[in-house]
Amino acid sequence: MNFHGEDLRKIYRTGETEVHALRGVDLDIEAGEVLVLLGPSGSGKSTLLNILGGLDRPTSGLLTSGELDLTALDDAELTRFRRDRVGFIFQFYNLIPSLTAEENVRLVTDIAESPMDPARALDLVGLAERRDHYPAQLSGGEQQRVAVARAIAKQPGVLLCDEPTGALDSATGVRVLEALEAANRETGATLVIITHNAGIAAMADRVFHFLDGRIARIERNAVRTSPGKMTW
């Protein structure tokens, strides 16, 4: 799934103060591309990710994905967009504690258009054995891999990951990134990863460096390094 954005701006108003989270971002993301967003806190990465995923709307600017004008969608249509095309992964996993690993995946396959079998999604992240465990019975890395399985099970056009390894140690983080890369490879989903960790940039096709609500610099990797070979 591809994206095209022009002069994207986002202003948050809280009381009397205005926060300019995005100050005019132009971008083109190609289908199947692996993209890493780097930058300090408050530089606008998460805001962009939320806008790409249909969680939020830009204050002004244009954003399309294929034929779809994301800025023109109403709330129900944005929900539909997320439901059918977008997979999210967060730093703190956001699993439902009352559902087992498999049921957390089913939460998505219950409503998706053409989902894969939840068991297969868990198999892809190497957790087939732990399908009947509750989140409280899983390690952090395992929980994040369930979140990855949940995100890929709907066969999304794009996987949006906000600090997916932020709460994990390096070895565990690598396993999660491997799962993400496998999903990108096998389903052709576009992969966008936010991170503070410059080491992860090596797995991307391109790296967007954010500063003060703008893309300060775009870096292209000649060769993508597989996560297994990265260290940080």
Next chain:
Amino acid sequence: MKALDRKLLRDLWHMRGQVLAIALVLAAATATFVLSMGVHRSLVETRDAYYARNAFAEVFAGLTRAPGSLVERVKAIPGVRKAEGGIIQYATLDFPGRPEPVRALINSVDENGRTELNKLTLRSGRLPQQGAAGEVVADESFVKANGLTLGSRITALIYGKQQVLTIVGTGLAPNYVYALPPGDILPDDRRFGIFWMGQKALEAATDRTEAINSLSLTLERDARVADVIRQLDALLEPYGGTGAYGREDHLSHAFLDNELVQLSAMTRVIPPVFLLVATFLVYIVLGRMIRTERTQIGLIKAFGYTNAEVGWHYLKFALAIAVVATVLGCVSGVWMGRAMTRIYAEYYRFPFLTYLLDPRVFLAAAGLSFGAAALGSLGGMRAALVLTPAVAMTAPPPPVYRRGLVERLGRRAGFSAVGHMIVRHIARWPGRAAITVFGVGLSVGLLFATTQFLDSSRAMLDGFFFRAQKQDLMVSFIEPRSEAALFALAQIPGVLRVEPSRAIAVRLSHGNRVERGAIESAPPDARLSAHIDIDGTEIELPASGLMLSRQLADKLGVRPGDRVWVEELGGRRSRQALPVARVIEEFVGERAYASEATLLAITRDAAPVGSALLRIDPARRDAILIRLKDMPMVLGVSERETTFARFEDMIDENINTMLAFYISFAGAIAVGVVYNSARILFSERAHELATMRVLGYHRREVATVLLGELALLVVMAVPLGCLLGNGLARVMTAMFSSDLFRLPFAPEPASYGRAVMIVLAATALTALLVVRRVMNLDMVRVLKGRD
């Protein structure tokens, strides 16, 4: 203000919805308490003051005729403090143009105001003057209902003689707080009035110069009522005494007492239900609050605040709710108490009846709501106290979910992931779910238990007016008559059937228990009357022996097969032991029945006819009523249809007030419970719900998680509520029963339905309030923080 107190105020403000919802339930408890206790106290104090001021007698006796000098002999009975004789006489009043008979009960009164007992309170005008014939004081309600004024003249038939009466005053007396027309069961201000006439004038009108036909007594403090009655009866025997009786058998007093019994039953049943629910609500809300404020509690303790200070802080939160509830409850309780007092003032004639503001009632109400709130806060306070700072400041362990029985069933039934979320959350917090189910159930139960009294009344009316009575008119006679009276009635054109209703005054005794009453009888081929028991079954009169109502049998301590002594009061004064053939569960009064043959055996003569039941041609109703009005032997005529209509009116008049009270009470519980459950549910699940939104669930799908859980709990509450309601209604029906009335427990299935529907509506509206929050859930903000 201390920082911790500032936090308290902000917490209260922040949780104002939940605080208010709990306060509402607690306020309902306070309000019902203030209402029923207040009205009860007002009635008791008004009654006692009125009785004392107007010297309401303690023992009463009727007789045929005795010389006035008998009073001195009565005074000589040990234990008698005061005694007074007088004349009480029924009269027929003629209101031109009105076919139905209008009656008055005329009481003698000392023209110089020297009456010592059952004193008349003048409301307007003056007392009758000595020597002025036909001057009367009439009771206020009768004067008002018939559009009369001071100076109005009415033609009356007294003791067979026509006389014109002039109303010179209006008044009230303590022996007629509740005044029933002869043979009737409801007051009727238009057709029945109480009059007072000068002693001499009434003596002249009734040919009883220097004679009396009634006695009233007060007793010394240590006198035994039963002893005085026994000696008085012996003394009155030669004068046709019909049996002396104490206050508990005095009609007006008994009706008032019946009302007080019901009020105190209400005080004992309804407020505890609310208090229980409110205690539980404080328990769950404070418990949840302390779980979410875990870190803060750790921090406060780390700063050096003592356990006592932390505990007191949270206790104050609960007590603040009690303050709100006490104020709300007292204000609305007084408002409702005033409304209810106004209803009482319509049926009970007091010179003054105002809702008394008794500080003790308010203090007790405040005590109850503070107690309930404090009790509810104990669990939360304990949790806050046992937290050590180090533990408190770490994240709480994640909730552990497990599979249970429901789960295995759910898997088979093919639950969706959302379905699993709902049932597992309930299974994770079973106590809280149980409180919600129990609370909503109680709301249904309370609404059912209070509104099913309508069904009771209707069942009673149906049994009483349509199955037990099939006559069109009941004619009561001035004094018991022979068969000839029946023939006279049968002669009136349009009268289709006449049946006698016989009764003899008796004293029934068993061991040392004595009850005064009447044995009633109907002819074997009776078609205009029947005995219907409380379940609606028609009961035949036993061929021999007595049939007693349950209340009378209990008072005498007898069962079928036992023998009771029957002593005739008046007549031949025969005394014999008769077996109790059966006991009947009845709605009204303590009554005894026997076949005509048994009655004949007691009186050894044809038993006198006290009243007659008539079936008439409806087209000739007016003509028949006019004929009856002119018959000197006729004391009163009651029409089944009009009495029934008046009953219906009375119910209709009060029903809206009553329903509004009860619906708002039950609503308070439903709203309080559901709002708090929903808010806690929402705050616990906000994070999950936001996650679902991110995953692409629509708002209404996300709301399903919240509403689904509530709906499941409410659905579980419905059968529980019906069961609780059934039990509560049975208890209340039993508590409301008095010597005068017994209510049947006969709920219509629709009453369950009505209670359920009203509570479901309240629940749905409350849930929608919380669902609005789901609609406005900010996904981005919720996801930023860890839950």
